[in-house]
Amino acid sequence: MSAITVRCEQLRKLFSHTPAVYNVTLSVIDGEILALLGPSGCGKTTTMRLIAGFERPDAGSVTLSGRLVADPHVFVPPEQRQVGMVFQNYALFPHLSVADNVAYGVARRQDRQARVHAVLDLVGLNGLERRMPHELSGGQQQRVALARALAPQPQVLLLDEPFSGLDAGLRDQVRGEVARILRESGATVIIVTHNQNEAFLLGDRVAVMNAGVIEQVAQSEELYLAPATRFVAEFIGAAFFIPGVVQADGLETEIGFLPQPMRQTVGATVEAAAHPDDLTLIADPQGAARITNTSYRGGAYLYEVRLPSGNLVRCEGPHTSFYPLGTSVRVELTPGHPLACFPKN
Amino acid sequence: MQTVEPMPLLKIEQRSWRTFRFSGVTLFLWGIGALVAVALLLPTLYLIIRASSADGAAWQNLLRLRTVETLGRTLWLALTVTATSALIAVPLAWFTVRTDVPLRRVWAALAPLPLVIPSYVGAYLMASALGPRGLLQQLLETVLGIERLPSLYGFPGALITLTLLSYPYLLLSVRAALLRMDPALEEASHSLGRNVWQTFWGVTIPLLRPALGAGGLLVALYTLRDFGAVALMRYDTFTRVIYTQYQSFDRSQAALIALVLIAVTLLFVALEARLQRRAYYFQGDTGALRPPTVIQLGRWRWPALLYCAGIICFSLALPAIMLLYWLLRGVAAGETIMALGAATWNAIWASGLAAVITVAVALPLSLLVVRHRGWLTSLLERLTYSAYALPGIVVALALVFFGANHVPWLYQTLPLLILAYLILFIPQAVGTVRSSLLQIHPTLEEAARGLGKGPARVFLTITLPLLRPGLLAGASMVFLTAMKELPATLLLAPLGFKTLATAVWSAVSEAFFAEAAAPALLLILLSSLPMTVLILREQNYERDHRSL
Numbered sequence: 001m002s003a004i005t006v007r008c009e010q011l012r013k014l015f016s017h018t019p020a021v022y023n024v025t026l027s028v029i030d031g032e033i034l035a036l037l038g039p040s041g042c043g044k045t046t047t048m049r050l051i052a053g054f055e056r057p058d059a060g061s062v063t064l065s066g067r068l069v070a071d072p073h074v075f076v077p078p079e080q081r082q083v084g085m086v087f088q089n090y091a092l093f094p095h096l097s098v099a100d101n102v103a104y105g106v107a108r109r110q111d112r113q114a115r116v117h118a119v120l121d122l123v124g125l126n127g128l129e130r131r132m133p134h135e136l137s138g139g140q141q142q143r144v145a146l147a148r149a150l151a152p153q154p155q156v157l158l159l160d161e162p163f164s165g166l167d168a169g170l171r172d173q174v175r176g177e178v179a180r181i182l183r184e185s186g187a188t189v190i191i192v193t194h195n196q197n198e199a200f201l202l203g204d205r206v207a208v209m210n211a212g213v214i215e216q217v218a219q220s221e222e223l224y225l226a227p228a229t230r231f232v233a234e235f236i237g238a239a240f241f242i243p244g245v246v247q248a249d250g251l252e253t254e255i256g257f258l259p260q261p262m263r264q265t266v267g268a269t270v271e272a273a274a275h276p277d278d279l280t281l282i283a284d285p286q287g288a289a290r291i292t293n294t295s296y297r298g299g300a301y302l303y304e305v306r307l308p309s310g311n312l313v314r315c316e317g318p319h320t321s322f323y324p325l326g327t328s329v330r331v332e333l334t335p336g337h338p339l340a341c342f343p344k345n
Numbered sequence: 346m347q348t349v350e351p352m353p354l355l356k357i358e359q360r361s362w363r364t365f366r367f368s369g370v371t372l373f374l375w376g377i378g379a380l381v382a383v384a385l386l387l388p389t390l391y392l393i394i395r396a397s398s399a400d401g402a403a404w405q406n407l408l409r410l411r412t413v414e415t416l417g418r419t420l421w422l423a424l425t426v427t428a429t430s431a432l433i434a435v436p437l438a439w440f441t442v443r444t445d446v447p448l449r450r451v452w453a454a455l456a457p458l459p460l461v462i463p464s465y466v467g468a469y470l471m472a473s474a475l476g477p478r479g480l481l482q483q484l485l486e487t488v489l490g491i492e493r494l495p496s497l498y499g500f501p502g503a504l505i506t507l508t509l510l511s512y513p514y515l516l517l518s519v520r521a522a523l524l525r526m527d528p529a530l531e532e533a534s535h536s537l538g539r540n541v542w543q544t545f546w547g548v549t550i551p552l553l554r555p556a557l558g559a560g561g562l563l564v565a566l567y568t569l570r571d572f573g574a575v576a577l578m579r580y581d582t583f584t585r586v587i588y589t590q591y592q593s594f595d596r597s598q599a600a601l602i603a604l605v606l607i608a609v610t611l612l613f614v615a616l617e618a619r620l621q622r623r624a625y626y627f628q629g630d631t632g633a634l635r636p637p638t639v640i641q642l643g644r645w646r647w648p649a650l651l652y653c654a655g656i657i658c659f660s661l662a663l664p665a666i667m668l669l670y671w672l673l674r675g676v677a678a679g680e681t682i683m684a685l686g687a688a689t690w691n692a693i694w695a696s697g698l699a700a701v702i703t704v705a706v707a708l709p710l711s712l713l714v715v716r717h718r719g720w721l722t723s724l725l726e727r728l729t730y731s732a733y734a735l736p737g738i739v740v741a742l743a744l745v746f747f748g749a750n751h752v753p754w755l756y757q758t759l760p761l762l763i764l765a766y767l768i769l770f771i772p773q774a775v776g777t778v779r780s781s782l783l784q785i786h787p788t789l790e791e792a793a794r795g796l797g798k799g800p801a802r803v804f805l806t807i808t809l810p811l812l813r814p815g816l817l818a819g820a821s822m823v824f825l826t827a828m829k830e831l832p833a834t835l836l837l838a839p840l841g842f843k844t845l846a847t848a849v850w851s852a853v854s855e856a857f858f859a860e861a862a863a864p865a866l867l868l869i870l871l872s873s874l875p876m877t878v879l880i881l882r883e884q885n886y887e888r889d890h891r892s893l
Binding site: 052053054077078079080081082083084085087088089091093094095104105107148149152 | 786788789791792793794795796797798799800803806807810811
């Protein structure tokens with residue numbers, strides 16, 4: 001079993017009496033990349049700053065490689081935590097050259113030059129040692145920030161929205177590059193992002209956070225197929241909800257019976273989170289459902305369908321045949337896997 | 346769930362508050378803050394004490410028509426100087442930013458220069474050019490036989506001098522606003538069917554209003570605080586009346602009038618602070634905006650050129666020519682610059698000392714204000730800012746009373762003069778240091794902490810080097826203003842301690858115009874030196890950062 005590098009226990013932080021982080025418990029194992037995903041203002045950056053030591057927790061604790069660094073009685077300042085941080089604005093020291101920026105955190109007793117050289121090699125910036133930060137492009141600045149954080153060989157590397165400062169074209173390219181660097185460095189990483197693609201691309205596991213609370217920590221597929229909460233279902237893959245009644249052996253809905261184990265009591269009304277690919281659309285002149293909106297999504301049409309009950313669902317149809325607005329259709333529930341069910345709102 | 350736990354949470358907050366606030370460093374910062382607060386309050390409080398000991402006659406004098414007249418004259422001068430400055434500055438700013446007027450870069454570069462001319466030097470040069478028996482009159486007499494000109498002394502002289510010296514404040518703030526203005530706003534107006542003229546009045550001018558207000562109040566404050574120009578032009582505003590009273594040893598009376606002046610300037614400073622806050626909302630995105638669009642003037646270029654050249658001619662070329670004229674007359678009469686050695690050294694020594702000490706005090710004060718936000722620090726910040734309201738003559742008067750009565754061992758010594766400079770110029774220094782501290786993003790310090798350096802090392806290796814340009818700018822500004830400061834130096838300098846400012850003053854007040862030229866020129870050159878360095882550095886910095 002791998003060692004736990006970062007452990008947060010019941011972490012809590014209030015800003016003027018409103019909780020920014022509420023009872024967050026989280027662990028990251030050695031060499032793992034954990035993505036902390038959530039909408040802006042959900043407390044993900046505060047969580048990271050608590051781990052780095054830029055904020056003091058109001059309750060709970062942070063443990064780094066078995067060493068307690070923060071709880072209501074203990075506070076180890078950031079400079080003694082061996083935590084590398086890549087800031088959203090990179091925070092490169094404007095008065096220091098690339099090499100001096102990278103060397104800043106390397107201890108004197110180490111061979112600084114060799115270390116700087118090695119890290120700049122890793123991020124592919126050899127030859128730019130003497131440049132000043134403002135002479136670099138956005139992507140280069142980001143790699144310097146990454147190199148600077150990696151140079152002291154931190155126990156854990158924290159990245160705060162690392163790609164938000166780059167324009168869309170550059171972002172895809174840099175994302176792949178950063179993913180490579182992180183894997184090669186073997187570092188333990190927490191990466192904070194509001195972008196689901198980034199979280200899925202970079203994270204071994206993804207922690208979804210909302211309103212100061214961690215809703216679910218899991219691998220990407222699991223978040224998509226088995227969301228633990230209604231928020232996760234909506235935030236990941238934009239699910240919609242189909243009401244149904246719990247039976248002994250499954251869920252009865254207006255578009256079909258779903259045989260699957262149920263946790264809720266028989267007879268209760270619940271909602272199943274579904275994605276467009278969980279439904280099948282059949283053109284049927286006798287069908288009671290109507291197409292109310294269409295859009296083309298490279299390779300398939302996406303339809304919005306109004307069911308006889310008035311509920312709206314979305315489903316995909318092949319790009320070989322197109323159904324115009326108002327077409328009478330039938331919709332069937334055919335997920336091929338259990339759907340997550342939540343109590344009705 | 347939350348109702349169970351508020352008690353322990355509250356305790357935790359209190360403890361962390363204490364550990365954060367009262368470490369050794371913070372205690373030191375608060376100590377400096379308290380000392381500065383005492384120093385800044387000293388003049389006003391002492392004047393209040395003095396005034397309250399004034400007898401009934403002094404109070405009656407205060408309420409007499411003369412005081413009301415002085416108040417009226419002071420306000421009238423401030424108002425008219427501001428209005429004429431706006432009339433000069435707005436077209437000049439607009440021409441140099443938004444039109445293709447010939448040589449616009451030259452006009453833009455020359456226009457702020459009158460700021461380096463001390464008001465008493467400006468007044469003396471104006472008087473010797475346009476006054477009775479001045480150069481203009483002599484010229485007219487030989488050519489046209491005109492023997493008398495309308496007298497320059499009094500209101501017209503003060504108005505002309507102060508306007509030509511202080512309009513750059515308005516010019517700079519209006520120019521900055523024009524440069525910052527999003528061209529899309531005017532384009533939107535055009536797309537909605539408004540022509541250039543309608544757009545100018547409907548969009549541009551309203552957007553300039555905060556800049557006009559802020560710059561205008563700076564001009565008004567300059568006028569209210571000025572002593573040199575009104576004294577030489579013999580126009581009885583508050584500062585001149587205070588000086589006269591002081592000389593006639595009617596000190597309680599002087600204290601009373603000084604307090605009235607403080608009340609007036611405080612009002613203007615408060616107004617200015619309000620406008621500054623409002624102006625903040627008018628600045629849109631700070632992101633890279635498109636440069637302003639340039640309007641083709643066509644054949645209107647030539648009147649525009651004449652206008653720009655005329656303003657520069659009056660505010661810069663005329664004083665320069667007069668200065669040169671008196672300098673040559675002085676040389677012809679056997680004046681030598683050598684005689685000014687002691688005065689020059691004294692001026693540099695006193696101003697340099699003031700610059701270093703003021704910035705050394707401003708640094709901890711700014712750290713306190715920026716990094717330890719709270720009601721107490723914002724109060725301290727406001728107090729520092731309100732020191733803008735203290736005219737030199739008032740601070741000097743208060744310190745003379747205080748020194749002579751309570752600390753005779755300090756009276757007429759250099760430290761007391763430096764204290765006066767500190768009180769007068771700390772708002773500038775804090776303003777500069779504070780804004781460069783604000784430009785250092787807190788994440789820079791956090792990044793350094795995260796890389797394993799303690800707070801002291803981070804301050805030395807990151808904060809201080811990044812702050813250096815700001816500290817340098819603050820020190821140069823204090824140096825420049827301290828060099829020019831007349832009333833405080835006049836009243837507080839040790840016996841026999843002559844500076845360039847007092848040398849100019851004593852020569853001019855006895856109408857030895859030729860004798861005043863050399864120290865005036867030296868004064869302008871020495872005080873504009875740091876400013877030139879600053880401007881060049883700033884331009885280099887901008888060029889470096891624009892190369893991206």
